[in-house]
Amino acid sequence: MKAEIDNRNESLADKQAFTEIFLTPQNNDTKVVLRKYMEQILFGLQDFLKKHVGITHEIPLEDLSCRFSNTLINRNPEKKLEQVFTELIEEIAPHAVNVASPYFIGHMTSAIPFFMVHLKTIVAALNQNIVKLETSKGASLVEKQVLAKIHRLIYCKSDTFYNTHVQNVHTALGAFTSDGTTANLMALWVARNALFAPKPGFEGVEKEGLTASYRFYGIGRAVVLVSRLGHYSLNKAGGILGIGNRNVIPVDVDSNNRMDIDALRRTIQAIKRSNGRTQILAIVGIAGATETGTIDPLRKLGEICALHNVHFHVDAAWGGPTLVSEKYRHLLDGIKLADSVSIDGHKQFYLPMSCGMVYFKNPFSMDTVAYYADYINRPGSADLGIKSIAGSREATSLILDSALKIMGTDGYARLIDHGIETAGQFAEEIRKRPLFQLITNPELNILTYRICSMEVQRKLASGGTEERKAINEGLNEINRVVQRLQRKAGRSFVSRTIIKMGATQEKEDIVVFRSVIMNPMTTIEILREVLDEQEEIYRRTFTSPVALYEYGRRIENGLPSDRIPSPGLHPEIIELDNCLN
Ligand SMILES: Cc1ncc(COP(=O)(O)O)c(C=O)c1O
Known part of the structure; x- marks a missing residue:
C-alpha cells in the first residue's frame, strides 16, 4: 500500500x-x-x-x-x-567568435539579418520533420515551392514547366541538404547512378555496387574532373561514392584562376585513349572558388560536357546567389547548361547555419536515389525524404522562403553588389600600398594578397629560380606570422591559405591572406584599418633588431617555423608557437 x-x-x-x-x-x-x-x-x-x-x-x-x-x-x-x-x-559566448563583426573578413561566415534569428526560432518551435508529410504537411509544400523558385532563378524554364513540377509528387527539382558538402555529394551520387544505370542483366550501381558496375560496364575507373581550386568536399564525395578520391582529378587553372579549357581538353583526350577503361562521371565547374572566388568558364564547360555526354555539375555553393543581381548575374553565364547545381543558403543567402541545396535540370534525375520505407516514404507519396541523403531534418526551407519574401531579389542583390564592389575597392587599396601585393583579383567578393614590398616584388621578377624560392619562403613565413598575430590580437580577422603561383609547370606555394567581403557593414574604411593593423604588426615584428636577427637565423638555417627551437625567439613569436595553428 x-x-x-x-x-x-x-x-x-x-x-x-x-x-x-x-x-x-x-x-x-x-x-x-x-x-x-x-x-x-x-x-x-x-x-x-x-x-x-x-x-x-x-x-x-x-x-x-x-x-x-x-x-x-x-x-x-x-x-x-x-x-x-x-x-x-556570460561564460561560453565570450569564447565564441563574433563572425558578425565587420572586421571579420576571413571566412564565408558572417553577420546575418536580425530576423533570421526570429525565423530560426519559429522553425525550432514548429519542429517539423521534412522527411515526410505526416510530420510536416504544409512545410513540405513550401519546401517544394521554394525549390522551384531557386530552380527558376538558375534555369529560367517556362511557366508551364514550373506549373507542372512545383507540387508534382513524382518529380523533384532539387533537395535541401545539411550543407554544401552534402549538396555536392548528392549531385555526384545522382551522376554516378546515371552513369552506371540499370540495364538488362544489371540492376544499377546503387543496388549492385561499384565492383559489379565496373565489371558490367567493362571499365577500370570512373573519374571526376574539376579545377585544382575545387572544394575538398568533392574529394570526400569521391571517397564516399567509392570511386576513390584520387580519381577526383584536378585540372590546371589559367592565369585568372579559372579552369584551363585546353588543359581540360587534353585530360579528356588522354582519358579517351584508355579505350573506354576510364569513364568520366562528371565535370565540375566552380562558380565562386573557395579560395579565390573565381568562376570557371561555365558555358564552355557545359558545351564540352554536352559534346562528350558527361554530367555537368556546377558548384555554386558560394557564388550561386549572384544570380539575383542584375548587374553581376552575367558572371555565371552558362550555369543553365548544368545538369546539377549546388548552392549554400548559409553563405550568400545569409541564412543561419546551416543550409545546403542541390538542383537538377531534369526533374526525374533524382529518381536514381529514391529510397522507400514502409513506415514513411511510401511509393507514390509526396514525402520529401524519398529523394534525400538526410533522414529527419528541419524545415530550413521556411527560413529561406521567408527571407526571400522579406528581402526580395533586389534586397539580396544589394548585398551581392556591395560585396563585389567593396572587394574591388579593397583590391585598389592593396595595389596602392607599397608593402602589399595583390595575388588574386576579386571576380566576386573574395581576394588574396600578401605582404611583399615593391622592392621585393622587383627582386622576385628579376631573380633566378633558387633566389625566388628562398625569398618566397621568407615571405611565406612573414605572412603566416602576421596573420596569426592579427588573429591573436582579436580586433580583426583575415584568413590564410596557400595559392600556387608561377608561370612555369613547377609552381610555388605562396602563403596569402584571404579576404571574403560579405558583411554589408564592412566598408573600405574598415578594410584600410585592417591593412594598417597588418602593416603595424609587420613593422613591429620584423623590423626590431631582435626580430630581424632571429628571423634571419631561421631563414639562413632553412628551418620550417614549426621546427625552430623556441628559446631566444622574439617573445611574440614564442607566444604564437604556443597557440594552435
Ligand atoms: C565552392 C564551395 N563548395 C562547397 C563548399 C562546402 O560547403 P559547406 O561548408 O557548407 O559544406 C564550400 C565551402 O566553403 C565552397 O566554398
Missing part, C-alpha cells in the same frame, strides 16, 4: 515536472532572466554580439579546453534553466 502511494506521488511529481518543462511558462525569476537576454538577442542582435561575443578572446585554447574536460553526465539536474542560460551567455 505504501509503495503504491509513493509511486502515485512520484508520478504526480513527474507530471508536474513534465508540465513545467513542456507546457507552462517558467516561474517568474526564470522569465526575468530569459527576457533579459532574449530581448537583446531578438531586438538588438548586433549590440548583443558586440557586448557578449569576442572575435577571439585572450585565453589560450589549451587553457580553455581544460574547462570543458569533464565527461560525466549528472544523474540529477545540475543547474536551473536560468543558470544554464546565464552561463551560456
Whole structure:
C-alpha cells in the first residue's frame, strides 16, 4: 500500500515536472532572466554580439579546453534553466567568435539579418520533420515551392514547366541538404547512378555496387574532373561514392584562376585513349572558388560536357546567389547548361547555419536515389525524404522562403553588389600600398594578397629560380606570422591559405591572406584599418633588431617555423608557437 502511494506521488511529481518543462511558462525569476537576454538577442542582435561575443578572446585554447574536460553526465539536474542560460551567455559566448563583426573578413561566415534569428526560432518551435508529410504537411509544400523558385532563378524554364513540377509528387527539382558538402555529394551520387544505370542483366550501381558496375560496364575507373581550386568536399564525395578520391582529378587553372579549357581538353583526350577503361562521371565547374572566388568558364564547360555526354555539375555553393543581381548575374553565364547545381543558403543567402541545396535540370534525375520505407516514404507519396541523403531534418526551407519574401531579389542583390564592389575597392587599396601585393583579383567578393614590398616584388621578377624560392619562403613565413598575430590580437580577422603561383609547370606555394567581403557593414574604411593593423604588426615584428636577427637565423638555417627551437625567439613569436595553428 505504501509503495503504491509513493509511486502515485512520484508520478504526480513527474507530471508536474513534465508540465513545467513542456507546457507552462517558467516561474517568474526564470522569465526575468530569459527576457533579459532574449530581448537583446531578438531586438538588438548586433549590440548583443558586440557586448557578449569576442572575435577571439585572450585565453589560450589549451587553457580553455581544460574547462570543458569533464565527461560525466549528472544523474540529477545540475543547474536551473536560468543558470544554464546565464552561463551560456556570460561564460561560453565570450569564447565564441563574433563572425558578425565587420572586421571579420576571413571566412564565408558572417553577420546575418536580425530576423533570421526570429525565423530560426519559429522553425525550432514548429519542429517539423521534412522527411515526410505526416510530420510536416504544409512545410513540405513550401519546401517544394521554394525549390522551384531557386530552380527558376538558375534555369529560367517556362511557366508551364514550373506549373507542372512545383507540387508534382513524382518529380523533384532539387533537395535541401545539411550543407554544401552534402549538396555536392548528392549531385555526384545522382551522376554516378546515371552513369552506371540499370540495364538488362544489371540492376544499377546503387543496388549492385561499384565492383559489379565496373565489371558490367567493362571499365577500370570512373573519374571526376574539376579545377585544382575545387572544394575538398568533392574529394570526400569521391571517397564516399567509392570511386576513390584520387580519381577526383584536378585540372590546371589559367592565369585568372579559372579552369584551363585546353588543359581540360587534353585530360579528356588522354582519358579517351584508355579505350573506354576510364569513364568520366562528371565535370565540375566552380562558380565562386573557395579560395579565390573565381568562376570557371561555365558555358564552355557545359558545351564540352554536352559534346562528350558527361554530367555537368556546377558548384555554386558560394557564388550561386549572384544570380539575383542584375548587374553581376552575367558572371555565371552558362550555369543553365548544368545538369546539377549546388548552392549554400548559409553563405550568400545569409541564412543561419546551416543550409545546403542541390538542383537538377531534369526533374526525374533524382529518381536514381529514391529510397522507400514502409513506415514513411511510401511509393507514390509526396514525402520529401524519398529523394534525400538526410533522414529527419528541419524545415530550413521556411527560413529561406521567408527571407526571400522579406528581402526580395533586389534586397539580396544589394548585398551581392556591395560585396563585389567593396572587394574591388579593397583590391585598389592593396595595389596602392607599397608593402602589399595583390595575388588574386576579386571576380566576386573574395581576394588574396600578401605582404611583399615593391622592392621585393622587383627582386622576385628579376631573380633566378633558387633566389625566388628562398625569398618566397621568407615571405611565406612573414605572412603566416602576421596573420596569426592579427588573429591573436582579436580586433580583426583575415584568413590564410596557400595559392600556387608561377608561370612555369613547377609552381610555388605562396602563403596569402584571404579576404571574403560579405558583411554589408564592412566598408573600405574598415578594410584600410585592417591593412594598417597588418602593416603595424609587420613593422613591429620584423623590423626590431631582435626580430630581424632571429628571423634571419631561421631563414639562413632553412628551418620550417614549426621546427625552430623556441628559446631566444622574439617573445611574440614564442607566444604564437604556443597557440594552435
Ligand atoms: C565552392 C564551395 N563548395 C562547397 C563548399 C562546402 O560547403 P559547406 O561548408 O557548407 O559544406 C564550400 C565551402 O566553403 C565552397 O566554398
